[in-house]
Amino acid sequence: MTDTQAPNPVRVDQTEPATPKAATHIKMSARDVNVFYGATHAIKDVSIDVDMENVTAFIGPSGCGKSTFLRTLNRMNDTIPIAKVTGDITLDGEDIYSPQMDVVQLRARVGMVFQKPNPFPKSIYENVAYGPRIHGLAPNKGAMDQIVEQSLKRAGLWDEVKDRLHDSGTALSGGQQQRLCIARAIAVDPEVILMDEPCSALDPIATAKIEELIHALRGKYAIVIVTHNMQQAARVSQKTAFFHLGNLVEYGETSDIFTNPREERTKDYITGRYG
Template sequence: MNDEIAAPATDRIAIPPETLKMTARDVDVFYGAKQAIEKVSIDIGMDHVTAFIGPSGCGKSTFLRTLNRMNDTIPIARVTGQIELDGENIYDASMDVVQLRARVGMVFQKPNPFPKSIFENVAYGPRIHGLSTSKAELEEIVEKSLVRAGLWDEVKDRLTESGTALSGGQQQRLCIARAIAVDPEVILMDEPCSALDPIATAKIEELIHELRGRYAIVIVTHNMQQAARVSQRTAFFHLGTLVEYGETSDLFTNPQKERTKDYITGRYG
């Protein structure tokens, strides 16, 4: 691959050790014989939102899925390198993947509420993970999660209705409430607004701002304006490699790599 692409991309970011949440070092991802990710290294902290940007097929969503082992669900996928959560290797054989995905939640591109009531969508995770000891405690978790997801006032009188009856934007916020309900440490968002209208998108972006600092948040987006609005750090991916990682304002106004500059100025994408 191009030397510029393969060069380390982490030197512009210094994350204080006390806020460091996840680290990836020399991560490769293969689908059968095809290599989708090559030698990606990045640090993710608690105190900011990190955006992954890049053209379609550049590997940003594939890499996002390595952070909670979602690639495990693909039989031909293979991941090498080191990814740590609070210093613990998440690919170690002793890692409980179910617990990992509770700690590192995922919100997908298309809203995917369960075919259950609004209440049961949010209560599902806390119930199976044993996070509540009584009905009252479970109700408190559901309400708090819906409040944090900015949805409580809209659904508090219809908790028994199906989650699939909500609008697309409401469904996505319900999925965020479902992720929050198990008290995660990291929330991964894979293009969470791509299926939503501008009003619903604005609500999700406002929600991301409100959740910042409570969770480490990583968002994949095709929309560079969205990355600029919601994130404090941005990583640019191209051809399966991490080209550049920096403060969002710096990366958009003063990119260090020519490929980053070409992408941001619209020369390809």
């Protein structure tokens, strides 16, 4: 199936029992966010909440702004000189664009996993230990060993690499490298994990492992995933946001977005009329 074909049928994994849901814990909140690249208005008045209990998927055609908006959540757009962000984005009620915000600490709290696996040219152990070391999270080697082991276990990689922790991280397979990057993000004890098309460079078996990992991490971290693959969004997320031409067209329960969208543009995208 191509990214723009309609799911046939869409399978939405909603495993929760049909009981009243507890109030969700809003972790990040964006209000009236705009992003400009010079004269280009890339994101237009986007407002959205990200909570701890649900995986949130951003979907939409190429160039719609979903990755651009994702990068506003940990100020990755700061690295682009012509980028300008307006509006309000908070993490636990704290303005992340405040001059008082420590951007290094913000990116530890809001980790990013990129489209292409990017392990450091270091050992598997040192890839995971790098963040805790620079943030002073491990007072001794025993504490660091524990952080590395726990992070690799949470990333579903420990059993595959525990006997070769001093091998290069770049020698792992693509799927293993991506899980190593997730372990590296987890190691600094983040609160939010942003994933920008984390499976687009992986084969179906590696993709399935990443999706299983997302399910396992749900509830431990607030998770946002950008994906072109609508079947993947249906499988891994409970909330979905549809972007088009820089606008947030529709945001709601994944099951509703895929089976009963409110907006005609959402329906057209889901059914493959454009993409």
